[in-house]
Amino acid sequence: MKNIVIILAVIIAFGVAWQQRPRDKAAPAVASNPVYAETRVTMDAGSTTIEGVMLGQALDDADCRKQLRVIEAEMSATSERVCPTCKITTSTCKTDLVPRYAKLFDNEPTHLSYISLARGTPDEREYRMIYWGLTVQQSEQLCSIVPHLQKKRAGTVRCVHAASL
Numbered sequence: 241m242k243n244i245v246i247i248l249a250v251i252i253a254f255g256v257a258w259q260q261r262p263r264d265k266a267a268p269a270v271a272s273n274p275v276y277a278e279t280r281v282t283m284d285a286g287s288t289t290i291e292g293v294m295l296g297q298a299l300d301d302a303d304c305r306k307q308l309r310v311i312e313a314e315m316s317a318t319s320e321r322v323c324p325t326c327k328i329t330t331s332t333c334k335t336d337l338v339p340r341y342a343k344l345f346d347n348e349p350t351h352l353s354y355i356s357l358a359r360g361t362p363d364e365r366e367y368r369m370i371y372w373g374l375t376v377q378q379s380e381q382l383c384s385i386v387p388h389l390q391k392k393r394a395g396t397v398r399c400v401h402a403a404s405l
Contacts, residue, residue, distance in 0.1 A: 360394030
């Protein structure tokens with residue numbers, strides 16, 4: 241249970257970082273050639289390691305790199321007090337996603353529950369957050385953060401429940 245509380249704090253930190261990203265470029269209704277921001281964070285949770293993956297759909301490579309800089313800065317600023325064992329392992333921009341991540345942007349269920357952040361205004365971006373190394377029940381507990389994240393966004397924030405639930 242303590243691990244879930246820590247993960248929820250990390251999700252909040254990601255959400256804050258996402259809200260503070262640069263907003264100088266409004267997105268068209270549909271990104272014609274999206275670039276995907278992918279940030280991976282590992283957290284030691286006793287005998288297991290949990291990996292959080294945050295995926296964002298950016299307008300282009302420059303937009304993606306700006307978003308990654310803000311996320312990395314926020315994680316660096318908050319990790320010591322929120323999650324001292326959390327470490328960013330990779331932070332990259334990609335033109336293509338592997339199939340298991342691409343289906344998250346269609347809000348398709350996977351074997352774990354994950355968080356979907358939709359666009360609500362032209363400056364918001366689509367985002368998905370999933371945590372590997374959890375049980376299905378633990379991933380479902382992460383959905384309790386949705387109302388907190390929704391307060392910070394115009395777009396709909398929802399939990400996409402695991403296929404096995």
